[in-house]
Amino acid sequence: MWSKRFLLAGVASFFLHVDLASSHVPRSHEYARALQARKYVTQATVADSYDFIIAGGGLAGLVIASRLTEDPNTTVLVLEAGESGDAVPSQINPPSGTYYNSLLGSPYDWQHKTTAQPGTDGRVLSWPRGKVLGGSTAVNGMYYVRPSETEVEAWKGLLGSQDGADAWGWNNLVAGMKKSETFTPPISDVQTTGKIQFDAQSYGTDGPLHVTYPGFMFSVVGDWTPSLEAIGIESAADPAGGKNFGGFVSSLSINPSNWTRSYSKSAYIDPLPPRKNLDILVSATVTRIIFGGDKNSAGDQVASGVEFATSATGTKKTVKVKKEVIVTGGALGSPNILMHSGVGPKDVLDAAGVNVVVDLPGVGQHLQDHLAAPVVWESKVETAGDIHASGTPFSKQAQTNSFVNSAIAYINASTLFDSAEQFQSAVAADFDAALKDVPSTSPEVIEGYKALYQATQKFTTQSVGLIELLLSINSPKAITIQAALQHPFSQGRVYINSKSAFDPIIIDPQYFSHPADIAVMREGIKLARRVGQSEPMRSALGAETFPGPGVNTDAEIETWLAGVVATEFHPQATCSMLPKDLGGVVNPKLQVYGLANVRVADSSVFPLSFSAHLASPTYGLAEKAADILKAAYTAPAPSNSTGGSNSANPSETGGSSSPGKSNGASGLTSSSGTLLAISLAGIITFVASLLR
Template identity: 75%
Template sequence: MWSNKLLLTTIASLLLQTNAHTPYQYSQALRARIYVTQSTVADSYDFVIAGGGLAGLVIASRLTEDPNTTVLVLEAGATGDAVGDSINPPVGTYYNSLVGTSYDWQHVTTPQQNAAGRTIRWPRGKVLGGSTAINGMYYVRPSDIEVEAWKGMLNSDNAAGLWGWDNLYAAMKKSETFTPPTPDVETTGNIQFNAQSYGAAGPLHVSYPGFMLSVVGNWTPSLEAIGIATAADPANGKNFGGFVSAVSINPTNWTRAYSKSAYIDPLPPRSNLDILVSATVTRIIFNGNNTSGDQIASGVEFATSATGTKNTVKVNKEVIVTGGALGSPNVLMHSGVGPKDVLDAAGVPVVVNLPGVGQHLQDHLAAPVVWQSKVETAGDIHASNSAFSKQAQTMSFINSAIAYINASTLFDNVAEFEAGIANAFNTSVQSLVHSQSSEVIDGYKAIYSATQNFVTQGVGLIELLLSINAPGSITIQAALQHPYSQGRVYINSSSAFDPIVIDPQYFSHPADVVVMREGIKLVRQLGSAAPISNALGAETFPGPGVSSDQDIETWLAGIVSTEFHPQATCSMLPRSQGGVVNANLQVYGLANVRVADSSVFPLSFSAHLAAPTYGLAETAAEIIKNAYKAPIISNNTAGPASQTNPSKGKNNALAFATWSKKETILATIALAGIIMLVC
C-alpha cells in the first residue's frame, strides 16, 4: 500500500505534468459530466425521474449503481453551485437564506378562513436537492408507533415485506454515516444519543454542530422539571419526550449535508446518469395500455419556460415522480391523472380518473412564544460579526432542541378531549373533506381513526422547539403534529408553469386549534421552569395580554405558519380510500409510473420529514431494482459506458471516452487524494 506521502507526491507530480490542473478542478470536471444540456440529452433512458429533490437524487444515485441502467433526472431549478455560500454553511439557513429567491418555489396558500383569512407562505426548494438545500437540517425520525400504523392501513400482501418500522429503520440507517458530537458539545448541550441506532456507511452525514451554547443544556432538565422525560434514544423509534436532535451536517468541514452533496457530488464518473436542470416536467406521455388496462408511459415532456419549446424524452422502463407533496400531484394532474372534476375545470384531458391525487394534504402548524434573553444567544454571536462568529464550527450551530408531547400532558381530562374530537367528526365529516368522492371521504375516515389511536400513546401531538438564533431573544415554539384538518392541492390551469393551488384547510377541525392552544400554555409553563427560566427575561410575544383561551385562539389564527412539512397528497392507501399509489409505489391505473417521496406518507408523523423520506427513497430504489433484477454494484465503483444508450454523450465534450489515458489516470488518482483529504 502506498504511503500518504508517496501518494500525495505522485499526485503533485502528475498535476505538474498537465498544466497544473488541481484535484479540485478535476473533481469539478467529474461532477460536471453528470449535467447535460438540451442539446446533449439522449433520446431515451431506462428511467426518467421527474424531480431532483431529496428522493429523486437518492433514487438516481442508487439505480445507476448498475452501469447498464440509464437514468435522466429532470429538475426545474438550478444546480445550486452558484449559491453555495447560502447552502453550505449551516448558519445560512437563518441569516443568508434562499427563501424568497429564485431557488424557492415561493408557494402561497389560498386565504385560510380559520386563520384570519390569511394567505401563508410555503417555501420549497427549487434547486438540486430540493428543500434539503434550504431547510433547517433537523434529522428527526418518526416513532415506530406511527410507522406501524401506516403499514396497518395498507391492506396489501406486499406491505409487510416493504414497510413498517423495522424496514424503514433499516433503510434510514442505510442512508447515513453518523458521527457523535464532540465531548464538549455533548456535555454543554446535555445531549443523549445511541450511536448504534444510526448508520455507519451511508452517503448522508448525520451529526451535531461543532459548537454549542449552554442554554441548550438547560432544555432537557427544564422539561423534566415539568414532568416531560428525556428521550434517551430518539433515533430508535422512541422519540417521545425531550432531546437535542441530530442534524444533517458534515463534521469533516461543518457544512450542510443534503441529498446533492451526499448522493451526487461524490460520485465517480457515471456515463449512465444524466441530470438536466432548469427543465420543468410539463406532462407524462402515455401510449396505449397493457392487458390489465393500465396506461403505459412512453415519454416525459419538459420545457425551460412557459413559452419555451417543449421537448420529449422516451422512457424505456419507468417514470419515477419525485416532486414532493406539491410537485408530484402537479405532474400527475397535468398528465391527466387525478380527480375528473379538477382536470375538466383545468382543461386537461382525463387519462385516469384518480380522485385521491392532491387530497389528504396534512401539514404541521407552528406558533412562537418569545422572551427577552438574559444570556448570549447564537443570534448575538452572529450579530457581533467577530472573528469567532465567522469560524466554521461557530457557523455550524443550528437549533435542534425539541420535545414531543401527547394529550396526557396537554389535557387534564383526556377523555373529554377525545369525546370532543369524535363529536366534531361525526357531525361534520362531509364538510371536513374537500371532495365529493366517497373514496376520499373513506380515506379521511381511515386517517382519522389511526390518528385517534395516538392521543394517549407515546406519540407527539405537539412538538416543542427551542430557537436561539435571533439577537437578544429566546423563542420556544409549539407545533401541531397530527392535524385532524386535511386540505388539498389542485390545478386550475392546463399550464404546468402556473402555480399549484394550495388549500390546507387549517383549523377546519376544531380540535387542532384546541391542541395548539394547550401547546402554547405548555410552552409558557416550560418557560417558567428552572433552569431555563434563569435565561429568560420578560415575554415579548404574544405578551401577558394574551392569556385567556379565547385570547390565545384568536392570536393563533393570526400568527400560525407552516413548519414546512406537507405530505400525503399522493397517499399510499388502498384505491378505495383515495389512495394514489400501492405498496410498491405504483400509481393506480398506470403501468409504469411510480411516486416516491413524502407525498406518499398517508399519516402525519411526529418528526421532520427528511429522515423518513431518505428511508422511503432507499426502499424505493430497492423495489425498482428488484422489479428489473438489476445487479447491485458497489456505490464506489465507476461503471463502463452504458450499452443500452449508445447515443448518449456524442456531443459531450467531457465524455469519459474522450479523455486521454493520462487524463483518466490523473483524474482517478486526484479523486483518491480528495477522498483521503476530506473523508
C-alpha cells in the same frame, strides 16, 4: 468579550480539526469544486430515451438516481425544474445560512402561497420549497428526526393485506434510513454542554448522508431537558430508535469533516465519479407524462415518455422512457405532474381543461401540514444570534456556524390537557361533523378521510407527540420556544386550475377547520410558557415579548394563534400510499393506480402525519424505493453461478456501490477512515492541496 467557554471552544476547534484530519482527509476548495462540477446535460445533448426518467431532482429523486445507476447497464435521466445550486454554495453549505443567508424568497425557492385560509383570519400563508437540485434539503433547517415506531406501524396498518405492505413497517423503514446515513457522535464538549443523549446503534455507519450534531454548543441548550423534566416531561434517551416521545437535542444532516450542510445532492451526487449512464438536466420543468394509449394486460395505461420545457413559452421536448417514470416532485410537485398528465380527480381535470387519462380522485387529497407559532422572551444569555451579529472572526468560523437549533420535545395528550379523556371524547364526538370539511365528493376519498381520522384519533391515547416544542436561539437578544401541531385533523388538498404546468398549484390546507387542531395548539403555547418558567431555563429568560402578557385566556390565545401561525414546512400525503378504495394514489410498491409504469416516491406518499421532520423518513423511503425498482428489473443470479453478479461492478461505474459516503464539499472517507475510490484528477488536486 467572549466568555471563557467560547475561548476554550475555539481552542477545541483547532484540535478537533487535527483529530478529524486523521479520519477525514482534508481537502482544498479546488477539490470541493471538482466534486461539484457534475456533467449536466442540456436540451441539445439529452438522449432520446432512457430506462428510467426521474421527474424531480429533490431529496428522493437524487437518492434513487444514484442508486439505480450503480448498475452500469441502467440509464437514468433526472429532470429538475430549478438550477443546480453550484452558483450559490455560500448560501447552501454553511448550516447557519438557513437563518442568516437563506435562499428562501429567491429564484431557488418555489415561493408557493396557500389560498386565503378562514381559520387563520383569512390570511394567505407562504409555503417555501426548494427549487434546486437537492430540493428542500438544500434550504431546510437540517433537522434529522425519525418518526416514532407507533406512527410508522399505523401507516402500515392502513395498507391492509396489499401486496408489498410489509415493506413499510418500522423495521424496514428504519433499515432504509440507516442505509442512507453515516453517523458521527458529537464532540465531547458539545455533548456535555447540550446534555445530548443518543444511541449510536440506532444510526447507520456507512451511508452517503452525514448525520451528527453541531460543532459548537450553547449552555442554554443544556437547560432544555432539565427544564422539561422539571415539569414532568422525560428526556428521550434514544430518540432515533422508534421512541421519540419526550425532550432531546436532535441530530442534524451536517458533515463534521468541514461543518457543511449534508444534503441529497452533496451526499448522493457530488461525490460520484463520472457515470455515463446518469444524466441530469436542470432548468427543465416536467409539463406532463406522455401516454400513447397503450395498455398492459391489466388494462393499465403505459407511459411512453416525459415532456418538459425550460419556460412557459419555451419549446417543449419529449424524452422516451423504456422502463418507468418515477415522480419525485414532493408533496406539491408530484400531484401537479400527475394532474397535468391527466391523472387525478376528473372534476378537477375537466375544469382545468386537461384530458383525463385515469380518473384517480385521491390525487392531491389528504393534504396535511404542521402548523407552528412562537413564544418569545428577552434573553439574559448569549445567543447564536448575538454571535452572528457581532461580526467577529469567531462568528465566521465554520464550526461556529455549524450551530443549528435542534432542542425539541414531542408531547402527548395526557401532558397537554388537564383532562386528556375529555379531549379524546370531543375528538370522537366530532367525527361525523368533520366529514363536511372533506374537500371531495368522492366516496373513496371520504372513506380514506375516515380511516385517517380514526388512526390519528388513536394517537391521542398513546405516547405520540401531538405537539412539538422547539427551542430557538438564532435571534439576537431573544429566545423562542415554538409550538407546532404534529397530527392535524384538518385535511386539505392541492389542485390545478389551468392546463399550464408553469402556473402555480392551488394549495388549500384548510387550517383549523377542525376544532381539535386549535385546541392542541393552544395547549402547546401554554406548555411552551411553562417550560420557559421552569428552572434552569427561567434564569436565562427575561420578559415575554410575544405574544406578551395581554394574551392569557383560552379565547385570547386562540384569536392570537389565528393571526400568527405559519407552516413548519412539512406538507405530505397528497399522493397517499393507501388502498385505492381509501382515496389512495399509490400501492405499497409505489405504483400509481391505473398506470403500468409510473411510480411516486417522495414525502407525498406518507398518508399519516408524523411527529418528525420529514427528511429522515423520506431518505428511508427513497432507499426502499430504489430497492423495489432494482428487484423489479434485476433477475436473480443463477444458484450455480461461479462468476459475476447482477449488482453493479464498482470498476465499471467508476465508483463504489455506495454513492459516496462523502459530502460535495465534504469527507472522502467512511466513518472508519478508509479512503473511497476517487478519480485521478481528484487525487492530483488533493495532493496539490497538501503541498501548499
